[in-house]
Amino acid sequence: MKIFKKKNYGQIYTAPLMFWITVFFVIPILIIFVFSFLKKSYTGGVLPQFSLDAYGALANPQFVKVVLKTLFISIVASIFTVLLAIPTSYYIARSKYKDILLFLIIIPFWTNFLIRIYAWIAILGNNGFVNNFLINIGLIEEHVQLLYNQWAVIIVIVYAYLPFAILPLYSTIEKFDFSLLEAARDLGATKFQSIMKVMIPNIKPGITTAVLFTFIPAFGNYAIPEIVGGKDSVMVGNIIANQLRVVRNWPLSASISVVLTVLTTIGVLLFVQLNKSKTDEIRKIKEDV
Amino acid sequence: MKKLFVFIGVILALFAISGCKTAKKEKLYIYNWTYYIPDEVIKDFQEKYGVEVVYDVFASNEEMYAKLKAGGTGYDITFPSVDYVSIMIKEGMLAKLDKSKLPNIANIDPEVFSKANYDPNYEYSVPYMMGAAGITVNKKYVKDYKKDVSVFLKPELKGRITLLDDMREVLGLALKYQGYSVNTVNEEELKKAKELVIKWKDNIQKFDAEAFGKGFAAGEFWCVHGYQENVFSELDDSQKQDADFFIPEQGAAMYIDSMVILKDAKNKELAHKFINFIHEPEVYAKFVDFFAFPSINVPARSIRKVTPRYDLPDLKNCEIKLDLGENIELYNKVWQEIRVGN
Numbered sequence: 001m002k003i004f005k006k007k008n009y010g011q012i013y014t015a016p017l018m019f020w021i022t023v024f025f026v027i028p029i030l031i032i033f034v035f036s037f038l039k040k041s042y043t044g045g046v047l048p049q050f051s052l053d054a055y056g057a058l059a060n061p062q063f064v065k066v067v068l069k070t071l072f073i074s075i076v077a078s079i080f081t082v083l084l085a086i087p088t089s090y091y092i093a094r095s096k097y098k099d100i101l102l103f104l105i106i107i108p109f110w111t112n113f114l115i116r117i118y119a120w121i122a123i124l125g126n127n128g129f130v131n132n133f134l135i136n137i138g139l140i141e142e143h144v145q146l147l148y149n150q151w152a153v154i155i156v157i158v159y160a161y162l163p164f165a166i167l168p169l170y171s172t173i174e175k176f177d178f179s180l181l182e183a184a185r186d187l188g189a190t191k192f193q194s195i196m197k198v199m200i201p202n203i204k205p206g207i208t209t210a211v212l213f214t215f216i217p218a219f220g221n222y223a224i225p226e227i228v229g230g231k232d233s234v235m236v237g238n239i240i241a242n243q244l245r246v247v248r249n250w251p252l253s254a255s256i257s258v259v260l261t262v263l264t265t266i267g268v269l270l271f272v273q274l275n276k277s278k279t280d281e282i283r284k285i286k287e288d289v
Numbered sequence: 290m291k292k293l294f295v296f297i298g299v300i301l302a303l304f305a306i307s308g309c310k311t312a313k314k315e316k317l318y319i320y321n322w323t324y325y326i327p328d329e330v331i332k333d334f335q336e337k338y339g340v341e342v343v344y345d346v347f348a349s350n351e352e353m354y355a356k357l358k359a360g361g362t363g364y365d366i367t368f369p370s371v372d373y374v375s376i377m378i379k380e381g382m383l384a385k386l387d388k389s390k391l392p393n394i395a396n397i398d399p400e401v402f403s404k405a406n407y408d409p410n411y412e413y414s415v416p417y418m419m420g421a422a423g424i425t426v427n428k429k430y431v432k433d434y435k436k437d438v439s440v441f442l443k444p445e446l447k448g449r450i451t452l453l454d455d456m457r458e459v460l461g462l463a464l465k466y467q468g469y470s471v472n473t474v475n476e477e478e479l480k481k482a483k484e485l486v487i488k489w490k491d492n493i494q495k496f497d498a499e500a501f502g503k504g505f506a507a508g509e510f511w512c513v514h515g516y517q518e519n520v521f522s523e524l525d526d527s528q529k530q531d532a533d534f535f536i537p538e539q540g541a542a543m544y545i546d547s548m549v550i551l552k553d554a555k556n557k558e559l560a561h562k563f564i565n566f567i568h569e570p571e572v573y574a575k576f577v578d579f580f581a582f583p584s585i586n587v588p589a590r591s592i593r594k595v596t597p598r599y600d601l602p603d604l605k606n607c608e609i610k611l612d613l614g615e616n617i618e619l620y621n622k623v624w625q626e627i628r629v630g631n
Contacts, residue, residue, distance in 0.1 A: 062630070125509050227500060245349060
């Protein structure tokens with residue numbers, strides 16, 4: 001009886017959240033899913049007739065090219081983000097000023113996302129801060145084109161999602177038992193070895209979360225390539241927006257979104273599974289020892 | 290404590306009074322493009338008729354149409370462009386106008402009506418503004434150029450040019466330059482336009498519909514394709530001296546934005562008054578002066594104070610972008626080939 005009661009309470013407690021998720025997450029995704037199988041109306045919107053046209057249209061070389069480019073940009077950006085985030089969160093976790101440093105990481109969120117992207121134009125532009133600085137110290141004579149290419153997109157993605165990688169990494173590193181590093185050194189590992197072989201495997205869950213938190217928003221990004229990207233850095237998000245707003249092909253933008261959602265979900269599940277089995281192995285080895 | 294009660298009482302009373310006041314006023318609900326009417330004009334209208342205007346904005350025809358179609362009711366007037374006027378007529382979303390209440394239509398240049406027949410006899414729409422995107426060049430960096438699309442190929446401008454991220458506008462320029470219609474559905478002509486745009490693409494920095502004005506002001510871009518109001522609103526007076534805006538001689542795609550009354554409008558009477566008010570010469574002059582737009586209102590031309598950055602004669606070779614229906618896919622295919630490559 002008691003257990004039954006408890007269960008009921010749980011449902012009541014989670015009811016507002018379930019309601020929120022259903023109304024603002026599940027239903028919209030279902031709408032996108034349904035729209036992707038309908039016929040398009042040329043004025044925008046859909047006609048209530050079943051059609052697979054939207055999926056047929058995906059089989060074109062340009063679309064595949066854009067998906068590959070988007071993958072490339074998001075993978076490179078995620079790698080850089082995590083590489084930068086690990087030492088940063090390590091430093092914060094070991095610092096005396098943890099609270100202040102974490103606070104500093106959060107401060108940029110007080111400024112609007114778009115404004116922060118525009119700020120990069122002032123930094124990387126031809127008359128921007130970096131170019132002027134390099135010209136003033138005499139390192140270069142003419143400005144270097146830094147903006148409006150896919151590397152600018154990658155830099156700004158790294159900047160934008162770095163905090164999302166630092167926070168989960170920090171929380172796992174903070175729990176890490178640093179005496180293990182000393183033990184490793186005692187047993188003859190170099191400083192580098194002890195970090196690579198002892199610390200990194202132990203903070204793997206944090207790394208996984210950090211990669212996902214960067215990769216997923218990067219993959220679906222629209223604003224960053226729009227503002228700092230060049231004539232060739234079209235990403236999937238831009239194609240979806242173009243189909244929706246200019247060509248008025250709602251089913252096609254819906255089908256692209258569905259395919260992306262399915263691909264990302266499969267990718268994420270595989271990635272998490274892979275990491276889980278590895279961490280499990282480590283745990284097992286530890287237990288054996 | 291007593292004081293507090295009195296204070297709250299007074300505040301409530303004030304609310305009640307002000308509530309009564311606004312409730313008495315008639316309301317007109319306008320759904321318009323962002324930055325498309327000076328605040329002063331709205332204020333004048335409110336004062337003249339003792340009414341209240343509730344103003345809401347959209348950023349594209351598609352957005353406006355999707356919202357109204359999805360059941361967004363409550364608006365009296367909206368401002369669709371050419372193709373959407375015809376779509377909205379077909380869909381039965383518009384109310385027929387009572388022209389006896391719109392004597393100021395007579396002020397509109399007859400040439401405007403002759404440019405297109407998206408609304409034959411103009412039974413549903415009154416033109417608000419006619420214009421086109423053009424090219425703005427920074428004369429500090431380019432001295433010698435022809436006023437047409439050949440500037441896009443100038444080697445000294447390499448990496449300093451932006452084109453609108455809008456397929457109808459960019460392909461429209463290329464089509465017009467080669468003597469074709471901006472509404473062509475001939476694949477051969479579109480292919481030739483594509484080849485020209487690909488040549489431009491080699492020389493430009495990016496396709497941009499958001500930030501080209503800011504980039505031009507910052508000196509990042511020296512030649513931008515787009516609407517002049519988006520560029521000049523970013524410039525200070527000395528920068529304006531150096532900026533030269535022109536519509537290519539061979540023409541470009543152009544648009545007419547119209548005022549229409551929605552079928553389910555609650556206040557059609559007041560909506561007619563508003564449309565008529567806009568075409569009062571003094572009011573229209575204020576509007577076009579604010580944006581340095583060309584004036585389609587003939588008497589307003591003689592009383593306006595600001596010279597427009599381009600005028601109707603500059604648009605003589607321009608052509609209205611019509612609704613292409615299913616054929617928009619042809620343009621999209623060519624555009625994807627330009628943007629992404631084959």
